[in-house]
Amino acid sequence: MDAGVEFVACDMPHANKLTIHILAAVAEHEREAISARTKAALAAAKARGKQLGGPKLDEARIKGRAALRANADRFAANTLPIVKQIQASGVSTLRGIADALAARGVPTARGGAWTPVQVSNLIRRAI
Numbered sequence: 001m002d003a004g005v006e007f008v009a010c011d012m013p014h015a016n017k018l019t020i021h022i023l024a025a026v027a028e029h030e031r032e033a034i035s036a037r038t039k040a041a042l043a044a045a046k047a048r049g050k051q052l053g054g055p056k057l058d059e060a061r062i063k064g065r066a067a068l069r070a071n072a073d074r075f076a077a078n079t080l081p082i083v084k085q086i087q088a089s090g091v092s093t094l095r096g097i098a099d100a101l102a103a104r105g106v107p108t109a110r111g112g113a114w115t116p117v118q119v120s121n122l123i124r125r126a127i
């Protein structure tokens with residue numbers, strides 16, 4: 001309608017601009033009404049204590065935690081030998097180990113900067 005192009009609807013060949021405009025307005029109103037009803041129904045279900053989301057949400061959470069734990073264990077297993085070399089060279093503080101890892105270009109699990117807390121968690125994971 002805004003483009004100024006005339007068209008003919010196959011199922012309504014006698015429709016004009018006014019008819020199409022009215023049908024579009026009715027469709028928009030119905031879309032808004034459906035949205036409002038859906039939001040109200042979800043809010044009511046949530047208020048009744050219904051847990052919204054996938055039916056296997058608990059299973060997905062368990063699998064997600066297991067995957068995160070496995071990735072962290074794998075990262076620790078790969079990085080701990082480097083930490084042991086650093087400790088064998090005489091560095092004993094967590095800050096010193098973090099600085100040595102950064103100096104060697106060893107990336108953290110998420111690609112950030114090494115901190116003493118990360119080194120501590122890494123060592124604790126290996127115990």
